[in-house]
Amino acid sequence: MRRVLALVLSGGGGERLGVLSAERAVSALPFGGKYRVIDFALSNCCHSHLGLVGVLAQHAPASLNDHIGAGRPWDLDRRSGGVYILQPYQTRSHTGWYRGTADAITQNKDWIEERQPRLVLVLSGDHVYRMDYRIMLDEHDRSGARVTMAVTPVPASETTRFGMVTMDSACRVVAIDEKPAMTKGTHANMGVYVFEWELLREMLRSRPVDLVLDVLRPMIEAGEKVQAHEFSGYWEDVGTIASYYRANLDLVQAKPRLELHDTRWPILTRDEERPPVLLADHAHVEDSMLANGCRIAGTVRRSILFPGVRVAQGAEVTDSVVMADTTIETGARVSHAILDKYVRVGENASVGEGDGSGPRELDWLAGLALVGKDSWIPPGGRMRRPSAIGIGGRFEDFVDGVLPPGTVVPSRRWFEELPR
Amino acid sequence: MSGRYAFVLAGGVGSRLCLLSERRAKPAVPFGGKYRIIDFALSNCVNSDIYDIGVLTQYRPTSLNQHIGTGRPWDLDRTRGGIQLLQPAPSVSASDWYQGTADAIYQNLVHLKRRRVDEVLILSGDHVYKMDYNVLYAFHRANRALLTVAVTEVPQEDVSQFGILETEPNGRIVGFKEKPTGPVTSRKASMGVYLFDREALIRWLVEDAAMSASSHDFGKDIIPRLVARGEGVFAYQFPDYWQDVGTLDSYYQSNLAFCSGQPPLDLHDPSWVIHTQSADRPPVRIEPGANVRHSMVANGCCVAGEVYNSVLFPGVSVASGAVVRDSIVMHDTVIGAGSVLDRAIVDKGVVIGRGAHVGHGEDMAPNRACPDHLSNGLVVIGHGARLPDGITIGRNARVGASVVEQDFHAPVVPAGGVVDGPESMH
Numbered sequence: 001m002r003r004v005l006a007l008v009l010s011g012g013g014g015e016r017l018g019v020l021s022a023e024r025a026v027s028a029l030p031f032g033g034k035y036r037v038i039d040f041a042l043s044n045c046c047h048s049h050l051g052l053v054g055v056l057a058q059h060a061p062a063s064l065n066d067h068i069g070a071g072r073p074w075d076l077d078r079r080s081g082g083v084y085i086l087q088p089y090q091t092r093s094h095t096g097w098y099r100g101t102a103d104a105i106t107q108n109k110d111w112i113e114e115r116q117p118r119l120v121l122v123l124s125g126d127h128v129y130r131m132d133y134r135i136m137l138d139e140h141d142r143s144g145a146r147v148t149m150a151v152t153p154v155p156a157s158e159t160t161r162f163g164m165v166t167m168d169s170a171c172r173v174v175a176i177d178e179k180p181a182m183t184k185g186t187h188a189n190m191g192v193y194v195f196e197w198e199l200l201r202e203m204l205r206s207r208p209v210d211l212v213l214d215v216l217r218p219m220i221e222a223g224e225k226v227q228a229h230e231f232s233g234y235w236e237d238v239g240t241i242a243s244y245y246r247a248n249l250d251l252v253q254a255k256p257r258l259e260l261h262d263t264r265w266p267i268l269t270r271d272e273e274r275p276p277v278l279l280a281d282h283a284h285v286e287d288s289m290l291a292n293g294c295r296i297a298g299t300v301r302r303s304i305l306f307p308g309v310r311v312a313q314g315a316e317v318t319d320s321v322v323m324a325d326t327t328i329e330t331g332a333r334v335s336h337a338i339l340d341k342y343v344r345v346g347e348n349a350s351v352g353e354g355d356g357s358g359p360r361e362l363d364w365l366a367g368l369a370l371v372g373k374d375s376w377i378p379p380g381g382r383m384r385r386p387s388a389i390g391i392g393g394r395f396e397d398f399v400d401g402v403l404p405p406g407t408v409v410p411s412r413r414w415f416e417e418l419p420r
Numbered sequence: 421m422s423g424r425y426a427f428v429l430a431g432g433v434g435s436r437l438c439l440l441s442e443r444r445a446k447p448a449v450p451f452g453g454k455y456r457i458i459d460f461a462l463s464n465c466v467n468s469d470i471y472d473i474g475v476l477t478q479y480r481p482t483s484l485n486q487h488i489g490t491g492r493p494w495d496l497d498r499t500r501g502g503i504q505l506l507q508p509a510p511s512v513s514a515s516d517w518y519q520g521t522a523d524a525i526y527q528n529l530v531h532l533k534r535r536r537v538d539e540v541l542i543l544s545g546d547h548v549y550k551m552d553y554n555v556l557y558a559f560h561r562a563n564r565a566l567l568t569v570a571v572t573e574v575p576q577e578d579v580s581q582f583g584i585l586e587t588e589p590n591g592r593i594v595g596f597k598e599k600p601t602g603p604v605t606s607r608k609a610s611m612g613v614y615l616f617d618r619e620a621l622i623r624w625l626v627e628d629a630a631m632s633a634s635s636h637d638f639g640k641d642i643i644p645r646l647v648a649r650g651e652g653v654f655a656y657q658f659p660d661y662w663q664d665v666g667t668l669d670s671y672y673q674s675n676l677a678f679c680s681g682q683p684p685l686d687l688h689d690p691s692w693v694i695h696t697q698s699a700d701r702p703p704v705r706i707e708p709g710a711n712v713r714h715s716m717v718a719n720g721c722c723v724a725g726e727v728y729n730s731v732l733f734p735g736v737s738v739a740s741g742a743v744v745r746d747s748i749v750m751h752d753t754v755i756g757a758g759s760v761l762d763r764a765i766v767d768k769g770v771v772i773g774r775g776a777h778v779g780h781g782e783d784m785a786p787n788r789a790c791p792d793h794l795s796n797g798l799v800v801i802g803h804g805a806r807l808p809d810g811i812t813i814g815r816n817a818r819v820g821a822s823v824v825e826q827d828f829h830a831p832v833v834p835a836g837g838v839v840d841g842p843e844s845m846h
Contacts, residue, residue: 033703034719073700252705260702261722267702273493273695275687276453276718276732277704278679283713291703292454292719293688305703308688 004137005117006045006053007105009191010038010125011098013059016240016364019372019390020340022411024063026239027055027125030323030341032251032260032267033289033304036067037238038125039269042083045123046074047265048133051081052115055125056104058097061087073268086111100209109204117197122211124191128247128258129235130265131192136229140194145227147219148194149173151187152231161237162188163212165228173226176217187228190235234258242366245338248304248321252287274307282313298328306341315345320352329379336385337369346379358386358406372411423501424470424557425537427528428461429521429612430545431478436667438793439767439802442821444483447545449671450750450768452678452687452694453716453731456487457665458545459696462503466494467692468553470541472501474531476524478508478517493695506531520637526625532618540621542638544612548674549662550685550692556615556656563591565654566620567646570613572662581666582609583639591654596647598639608655611662614638620651661685668793668800672765675731675748679716701734709740725755733768747779756809764799767821772801773809780812783835787816791836794818805841813837 010027014020020029027038038055045053053076057064064085070076071083086108088096098104105112105122112120119140121133131150140148151165164185166175177183189212200215208214220226234257238244250256260267274293279285284299293307298315308325311317315328318335326343328334334345337352345351356367365386375393377383383403390411397409434446441449447458458475465473473496477484484505490496491503506528510516518524525542532540539560541553551570560568571585579600586595586606597604624642628634634641646653661684665671677684687694701720706712712727720735725742732738733750739757747761753770755761761772762779772778779799786795794800794816801807802821808828813819814835823841833839 254708261705261720266700268700271698271700273693273698275694276716278683279712279715279717280681281714285706285712286710287708288706289703290706290717295688 003118004050004121005115006050006121008041008055008123008125009101010055011058014239018388024060028063028067033306034291035267035269039267040128041123041125042074043268044131053083055085057085057087067270073270101211102208102215106204120195120197122193126239127237139229143227145225146199148227148229150190150192150231151228152190152235153186154188159183165189167228171228173220173228252302339371340373342374343371345377349377349381351383352385353382354384354405356385362386423537425472425535426465426470426541428475428543428545430475432546433479436793438668438790439800445479448483448487454718455696459694460548461543461545462494463694464551473503474506476506487697493697520635522628522638522642523636526629540616540618542614547664559656560615563654566617566652568615568654568656570611570658571608571655572611572658573607574609579604585655587655593647593653593655596644669796679714763797766801767803769804770801771806773807775810776807777812781814784815785836787818787836789838
């Protein structure tokens with residue numbers, strides 16, 4: 001029996017996701033109509049028979065705590081092993097925010113040591129992919145490498161999004177460049193590493209901050225054997241609005257690259273009990289994914305609808321991602337938009353009008369309309385894109401019923417509006 | 421506070437449901453796009469704060485056992501209380517198989533021995549309704565009743581299918597007729613929901629067990645006897661939707677009622693969730709060119725064809741060019757390209773070949789094998805059957821469970837026809 005501990009790095013707040021990650025970790029972001037992003041890493045662990053998992057959380061940890069709980073959906077509610085959420089904590093001698101990926105592991109060194117793993121499998125909770133980690137672990141043991149890291153081919157046009165890995169003909173890593181414009185590397189670092197715990201523990205003595213910059217790169221430069229494991233399946237980092245939106249909409253392509261219907265590798269999640277989708281007389285739905293609890297009387301095209309979304313008669317949703325329990329009222333139009341949970345789009349309102357061109361500083365919005373949790377778009381209101389409304393948006397955010405392109409409305413705190 | 425305990429009678433044979441209950445007890449029959457019939461009784465219990473339940477099974481309990489498991493979906497996997505499946509077992513003192521509903525409880529009286537409850541709730545696992553049993557308890561206690569029977573008003577033409585009660589204005593029951601054939605003055609039907617005083621229940625069951633002439637049934641024997649004796653037996657009139665999905669026709673209609681804009685029960689009510697065992701399935705996928713209207717479609721379905729006025733359970737796939745109309749299709753059934761389903765009830769795991777036509781023509785000849793239950797134009801396809809490409813199946817036909825392509829000897833199954841496979845049990 002191989003003693004493997006999986007560590008899922010889920011501390012990130014996803015600055016480039018705007019209001020979507022204001023109150024949740026990127027790993028807790030809803031994805032694909034009913035999942036959270038971390039479900040992919042946890043389901044991979046479950047199906048790869050890894051029964052001991054630590055989740056390193058920092059930003060908005062409640063979102064992860066709520067979702068993971070005792071780990072039941074992934075059969076991680078176990079007596080030996082199981083899933084643990086590892087948050088930064090204070091001691092008498094130090095206050096311990098995680099300064100980086102390597103530091104997060106260092107601060108949990110005692111916890112890891114108690115579990116006596118031989119191998120530590122480091123994962124990211126922010127990635128969408130289906131991967132059997134056992135293949136990589138086997139390869140690691142066969143190759144005798146000090147570290148094995150998973151890599152995946154990416155087009156040369158996208159190298160600036162990734163850590164690019166250069167390998168020799170025997171798949172030995174010779175360089176890692178962070179987000180380079182020009183590189184010899186053809187493969188992106190997937191953030192999946194197999195470490196020998198003994199070795200990693202030694203490396204952590206010098207208090208490194210970042211796993212790539214302060215641990216892996218010095219090892220490679222010192223000539224240690226760092227092996228690449230090539231993964232050719234679907235893999236996506238959903239850390240930006242553009243990639244989040246694209247990865248969701250990919251699922252309603254004619255032949256989606258990410259297979260969710262494979263009963264041998266189901267993506268497991270904490271499921272609410274909701275009745276089946278109800279499609280009314282005048283419903284028209286095409287190229288879309290709808291989760292249980294949705295009620296549709298209007299038109300839906302090329303969109304992802306999470307549980308409990310309501311689309312009233314005469315309303316139209318196209319090219320959009322709509323999260324749980326959001327309501328689109330009669331005659332309203334939503335296109336090229338991401339609506340968070342509990343949003344209400346009033347009658348005949350329109351969200352996502354326009355061609356999406358806006359000022360450079362709003363490039364992160366990828367031309368979309370982004371609406372935060374609990375916002376209320378006024379009846380007849382027009383939200384033109386690119387634009388964003390923070391959590392709890394209200395009528396006052398619209399001037400004469402219009403939110404012009406290029407607008408970003410900050411979040412409100414719900415209790416500020418309570419009557420005194 | 422004393423606790424509460426409920427027995428759920430789940431032994432129902434459901435013979436009028438034809439193939440649907442051939443291999444499963446009636447409470448385990450799929451209903452409403454993702455549920456099983458028993459989910460309503462179990463969810464009512466936990467939503468009414470009753471977390472200690474015994475389920476009595478007898479007829480084909482396997483699918484029920486699998487469905488209920490440890491009771492997780494209902495939060496019934498508990499350290500104290502929870503859910504217990506009570507199978508009949510041979511014993512020294514009593515006869516083994518349950519004779520009637522009262523005998524079933526009598527043989528399980530041991531489960532009341534250490535339970536500190538003042539009342540015992542006895543339910544049927546066969547009915548679809550949402551009921552707060554707290555209201556029943558309050559009514560029962562206010563009347564200082566020894567037994568309270570929940571009743572619902574049924575249409576005049578249906579009274580012969582139910583136990584009909586006559587009551588005084590205060591709710592006291594003064595007359596009871598089980599499935600009356602003659603004229604009756606009341607339309608109050610027993611819902612099979614009984615709240616008994618614990619001591620009285622034990623006394624009455626012991627008394628009944630000693631009577632050799634009794635069939636040991638609550639409806640046939642015990643309640644009429646108590647009413648005749650003038651015991652404190654009351655009727656609680658339940659005002660909302662209640663459905664005994666006893667026949668294929670009522671099963672069909674009550675399922676389709678959920679597709680309408682005004683479903684008989686609000687399944688979306690977050691304060692009264694109907695819980696069920698659901699597998700992890702991805703959201704419904706609706707492909708280009710699909711047209712789905714007036715229907716209920718559960719997670720895991722993939723639809724590329726047309727679906728109208730139908731209920732699709734989890735994992736059903738409808739290929740492009742296929743049309744599903746006025747039908748009920750259970751889990752993981754595959755409907756081939758260009759096929760047509762019209763007024764069909766299709767059980768789980770069925771494969772329908774390309775270009776098949778199920779429910780064809782105007783001929784309404786009743787089914788040869790079960791003319792009483794299958795005469796209104798429905799076609800029933802049994803669990804795991806495989807229908808060949810291009811087959812045509814007439815109205816009121818029945819295709820047995822596990823039938824394979826080779827069992828069809830002609831390209832057309834006429835109206836009222838029967839196709840049985842080696843495993844069919846009729």
